[in-house]
Amino acid sequence: MNWDNRISSFKFHQSGAIKSWLDGHGYSGNGTYLDFCMFRVQGYPQIPSGNYLKIWRLHPRYGTQDADWLIPNLRKEKLGNLWSTNMNDAISAISVVFCKSKSCVYFF
């Protein structure tokens, strides 16, 4: 799937059915996190993959209902004040990673 210019914002849910699923499958509490990773096309800085990478990391608490974490505008993301990364643009891939005790499951 091509994500270029198709994603301008996203939200981590920390309540309701999604949170129940995280709690029920051990993806909340100490030793867990949830990464939302965005890769840009080849040639952007920050290697090792050859692609530029930016991550949003959530540490879900076990057994709680918490407020959502909204990332409202990826166009405002910057790499240095001199130029904008515009993370909405030139996205080659995204990845969602669920980790518990250093064991991770990938989506996309």
Place this chain on the structure above:
Amino acid sequence: MIKLFLFYVLFSFSILAQGKLKFGIKAGVNYGTLVTSLVPPDGTPYYHQFNFIADGFIINYTYREWKLYSGYIFSVRGSNAILPVFGDKRYPQNFSFFEWPLLISRNLYSKKFRIGAGIINSYKDFSSIHLIGDRNYELDVKGFLEWDINKRFSMDFSYLYGGINNLFSKRETYLFSVMNLSISYYFLNIKVGKKTHND
């Protein structure tokens, strides 16, 4: 923010009638890591790394054995971390800041060597990894040793602990532990008022 900065500079140096005013540029290297005391333990190992960008404009005012510092520095801090998306490879997690230091130092044994400390107002410009408690502003503390090589050049070694304001709010965010080695070049020296002991 620029107005606030200019106001601070004018105010700081207007209340001190005598001394020596210096304007210059600074370049240095950072060596540090992220501090995760406010982040829930998630098993990610973090390692120290070098960042070769800690540059900017500086201004200082010498009065007798005391020196005040300010300026505007662009600094990259960060850490190496092992991220699942890259297997066992270490990946640099960089954060860039615009720093507005407010520092003071005093002569140490001779006029050429100084010891100092102060605070840094830091404005986060870029993060390669975001946490839910991230904010753009943070307050840092810094201690340093300085060697005045000659009238034009000086060298300093410093240690910065970044994000102390977050320690009080308990917000989930990264803190920073950063050592720095820098060299400064002063392109403009102005004597203000009468002669001082340092002249």
